[in-house]
Amino acid sequence: MAKTRAEMMQETRGKLLASARAAFASHGYAATSMDDLTAAAGLTRGALYHNFGDKKGLLAAVVDQIDAEMADRARDIGAGAGSLWDGLLAEGAAYIEMALDPEVQRIVLLDGPAVLGDPSRWPSQNRCLDATRAAVTALRAKGLLREVDIEAVSHLLNGAALNAALWVAASDDPLATLPKAQEAFRLMAEGLLAQPQFQA
Amino acid sequence: MAKTRAEMMQETRGKLLASARAAFASHGYAATSMDDLTAAAGLTRGALYHNFGDKKGLLAAVVDQIDAEMADRARDIGAGAGSLWDGLLAEGAAYIEMALDPEVQRIVLLDGPAVLGDPSRWPSQNRCLDATRAAVTALRAKGLLREVDIEAVSHLLNGAALNAALWVAASDDPLATLPKAQEAFRLMAEGLLAQPQFQA
DNA sequence: TGTATTGACATACGGCGTGTATGTTAATAA
């Protein structure tokens, strides 16, 4: 069966995204040229500009893709936990672990915010924050928390996990550092939510 | 009195740093050209490459300068507090507030890590982290904490403050959001350090 | 004091990369 035109386009988009992910992760956004990128995918810059507008558009698409995968994974892990509390803590631990991936670290955590500008204004890179917010919101809706500024708490927890992840990735022995970071994060999250102001 | 040569050089370095701070903060690192930068300072690119090596070197110098100012300010605020506990919390609040400054936000928090690479490997942008680490270390030395993984806690607190700062800066009404972020951060830090594992 | 030398900075040049304008070809529609 001959492929339809829309299918072909999806295929080229996929090739470009895959090539961009590899290139951005290994050399960084600024140091990768569109020529090399597209050549590695067996295409030219014409396809790229036609599909993604410009270089920033391509990065935005890549960030969005990775962010979606992270959110999916975090949600599965959170849903597999016994309680909402455990789910929130497990998501945080998973987030720290996922940031060990160079693609996540370099593209989503470093280049993404710098190139795309203020993260909170962009639709991408917000799904993980949305997951944290949803977890905190659920806790409050269940009556397990009260008077929580959900936004503030979400951003604090996300930032803590993010920086912990960067620390882990930069450490001499990431695999040994990871559990320390996850344990400290768990203590932090529990300590915050155990504050008398929040307890129902 | 005629200025000596070293004084002249310090003066040009200062001019270039000041011009770079303004340009990087307003347009971002990538969108700033060395020609415009130096022309605004009444100089040419020759002076820049002679003094800072390359564009990254200039950014590193700017980040270092701002970071030093932040650390000084945080240290003053921390030293003015009554206790070590209050000092640590006050430094965190001050950090969140300082990140409202576009120079801090854009240059130190966004472009710095992306362009200069892994923050923990760079001497700059670590003084604020050093301050947090020093505060936690002091608490432990005083016998007020035990069995704290100082590194993990420092990175968690720093990351939380950083992300909170970005959230505040991006909010519709930063001045109204700031106290919420600071309050939530205080609760988080207190909650973490109040964990039974840490209490002496 | 006169000269040599160094160093701070300016100028000139080459190369690379982005973005756009134009061209080409294959698929859909009439």
Place this chain on the structure above:
DNA sequence: TTATTAACATACACGCCGTATGTCAATACA
């Protein structure tokens, strides 16, 4: 079957970084 659109390739113009070279004043030295 033909006209049109859209996906993609090719060609060009512009800007910017980094380096190589040049210039001139300040210091060192005799």
